[in-house]
Amino acid sequence: MAAMSNAPLLTVERLSYHYPGSDHPVFADLDFSVADGEFVAIVGGSGVGKSTLLRNIAGLIPPSSGNIALSPARNRGSRDRGFVFQDTRLLPWRRIASNIEYGLAGLDLSRAERRERVDEVLELTAMTPYRDRWPHSISGGQAQRIGLARALAVHPRLLLMDEPFSAVDALTRRRLQDELLAIWRRLGMAVLFVTHDIDEALYLADRIQVMRGSPAAIVRDECIELERPRDRSDTSFAALTHEIADSL
Numbered sequence: 097m098a099a100m101s102n103a104p105l106l107t108v109e110r111l112s113y114h115y116p117g118s119d120h121p122v123f124a125d126l127d128f129s130v131a132d133g134e135f136v137a138i139v140g141g142s143g144v145g146k147s148t149l150l151r152n153i154a155g156l157i158p159p160s161s162g163n164i165a166l167s168p169a170r171n172r173g174s175r176d177r178g179f180v181f182q183d184t185r186l187l188p189w190r191r192i193a194s195n196i197e198y199g200l201a202g203l204d205l206s207r208a209e210r211r212e213r214v215d216e217v218l219e220l221t222a223m224t225p226y227r228d229r230w231p232h233s234i235s236g237g238q239a240q241r242i243g244l245a246r247a248l249a250v251h252p253r254l255l256l257m258d259e260p261f262s263a264v265d266a267l268t269r270r271r272l273q274d275e276l277l278a279i280w281r282r283l284g285m286a287v288l289f290v291t292h293d294i295d296e297a298l299y300l301a302d303r304i305q306v307m308r309g310s311p312a313a314i315v316r317d318e319c320i321e322l323e324r325p326r327d328r329s330d331t332s333f334a335a336l337t338h339e340i341a342d343s344l
């Protein structure tokens with residue numbers, strides 16, 4: 097049996113990034129970690145660098161300096177990370193099931209296993225009836241469910257989510273938050289969730305990190321001890337909302 101490791105799932109060390117052509121870093125010397133199964137939210141104002149940080153961790157853009165270490169995928173046919181974008185980026189010429197299957201390209205899975213994965217994540221996100229639809233014929237909330245399904249299909253140990261619910265109406269947003277929590281409890285992957293919405297971060301996360309400044313730093317790292325399911329009308333919820341808003 098393999099020895100158990102206490103090493104964090106994700107370790108970010110002295111991470112800095114500046115866009116090509118700019119000598120002003122978006123963020124500098126960031127240090128933090130995420131444990132296996134932990135739900136961490138990163139909050140910060142518009143333009144502070146949350147998406148840039150997530151894109152660095154996703155491997156979409158290389159850091160200017162520093163290190164990002166992520167434990168490798170656990171099983172055959174899985175990836176270490178999955179990414180859910182703000183806009184779902186579904187391919188309009190592929191049906192829903194085929195969009196999800198497309199995300200499995202390059203993984204060591206048979207055709208039957210790929211089909212099973214697609215069925216599994218459609219069921220998890222309650223989207224099975226929509227499998228043969230075209231992307232243009234589903235709602236914004238449904239498209240977000242498909243974006244989530246596509247990311248979950250690779251069985252990631254770390255799910256990276258960039259403001260995934262920002263484009264849907266308030267009621268749908270709350271429903272999606274509850275669905276995400278239910279899926280997280282069921283699958284147990286770690287989640288790194290970027291949002292500018294403190295209420296959303298407090299409702300979802302085990303821990304909230306606040307990004308601020310230019311270059312940005314993590315100015316607050318707070319474990320959220322509120323019991324789940326969380327009650328937004330609770331006085332401690334409101335008090336924490338104000339506290340975190342003050343540090344933004």
Ligand SMILES: Nc1ncnc2c1ncn2[C@@H]1O[C@H](COP(=O)(O)OP(=O)(O)OP(=O)(O)O)[C@@H](O)[C@H]1O
Nearest residue numbers: 115118122140141142143144145146147148149292
């Ligand atoms: N491709 C790019 N080239 C140059 N600068 C960029 C590029 N993309 C973003 N930036 C700049 O980097 C900074 C951080 O942007 P980023 O999108 O990461 O912020 P954010 O916190 O995610 O913002 P928001 O909450 O508004 O989405 C901003 O000042 C932005 O203008």
